[in-house]
Amino acid sequence: MDYSIKDVILLLHPVLAVIVVFPLIGIVVNRALQVRQRRQQTVGEGKSKISPVVGQEHVQLGRWLSGSVVGVNLVALANEIFGNIVDHQVWKKAPFQVVLIGLMFAATIVTFALLYRVQDRRWRGIFATLSGMGLVILGYQHGVYRNTDHWYMSHYFYGTTASLLMIFSLAILRDIYQDRTNRWRNVHITLNSFAVILFLGQGITGTQALLEIPLAWQEPYLNELSKQKCNIQPCTIQAAPSLPAKH
Ligand code: HEM
Ligand code: HEM
Numbered sequence: 001m002d003y004s005i006k007d008v009i010l011l012l013h014p015v016l017a018v019i020v021v022f023p024l025i026g027i028v029v030n031r032a033l034q035v036r037q038r039r040q041q042t043v044g045e046g047k048s049k050i051s052p053v054v055g056q057e058h059v060q061l062g063r064w065l066s067g068s069v070v071g072v073n074l075v076a077l078a079n080e081i082f083g084n085i086v087d088h089q090v091w092k093k094a095p096f097q098v099v100l101i102g103l104m105f106a107a108t109i110v111t112f113a114l115l116y117r118v119q120d121r122r123w124r125g126i127f128a129t130l131s132g133m134g135l136v137i138l139g140y141q142h143g144v145y146r147n148t149d150h151w152y153m154s155h156y157f158y159g160t161t162a163s164l165l166m167i168f169s170l171a172i173l174r175d176i177y178q179d180r181t182n183r184w185r186n187v188h189i190t191l192n193s194f195a196v197i198l199f200l201g202q203g204i205t206g207t208q209a210l211l212e213i214p215l216a217w218q219e220p221y222l223n224e225l226s227k228q229k230c231n232i233q234p235c236t237i238q239a240a241p242s243l244p245a246k247h
Helices: 005-045 053-087 095-117 121-139 148-153 155-178 183-212 216-227
Strands: none
Touching: 005 053, 005 183, 053 095, 053 121, 053 155, 095 121, 095 155, 121 155, 155 183
């Protein structure tokens, strides 16, 4: 197998998404439906056969889900941003920019971790805003494939929006319980039903991305194919002298 370290690092993000994030989505959505059904039965019939534990399970696993979604998002961004820094040797031209990007990653992770700890409403708002801003600013660095022309089918835009919705869920967690009018509960249901659709989109656009990204050794050949427009005219592709020939 001709896998280089670059290919292995690239696979880290999809592997974590498939093994950790998506199973969690399954359980969290299942518990969400049970919480809702239980609440409706309790209001309507005064009792329900569904265990009250489903609420706790939804929230506990929901907290893990938020962390894992933001985590895989940061892994993907780190791969693209630091990959670009290595490819273009950015630290030689703009070392300060590299340090700033490193600090931005650190600030995003720290403010996101603090969001789990703080109770006060104001601090929840502040840390949710800061960690969300961190994600968005990192997403605008060189190397990140945003596919802005096709934003309606963009893995980046779906992923960032879903991550922001997970951060928001953490921020309003207490308000869902405290609010007697169910306003925050309904806001939560509406936004996170949308998040589920975005997650489905991530499954589709992510596998699509895997299909489109070549292995590291294939990349120079593919670049040559598009440079010579091999899709519309005959062309010859040869192994570059610096590349070991593949058979
Ligand atoms: C896929 C994402 C999610 C979906 C579709 C979802 C949906 C729901 C639904 C339908 C309910 C029941 C509302 C009702 O009582 O009618 C609920 C409750 C709740 N959710 Fe989520 N949710 C998601 C993720 C999260 C996350 C990530 C968190 C926190 C970090 C969270 C925190 C809560 C809380 C605190 C409640 C109230 C539970 C209770 O009343 O016992 N949810 N959610
Ligand atoms: C919650 C789920 C996910 C989130 C939040 C997420 C988020 C992201 C983000 C923000 C990027 C960087 C921008 C871009 O290149 O589009 C990215 C890249 C990528 N994602 Fe995902 N993603 C998720 C799930 C998946 C899944 C399920 C797969 C595949 C099975 C996948 C495969 C990829 C690939 C191949 C890349 C390109 C990586 C690179 O060029 O370095 N993602 N993802």
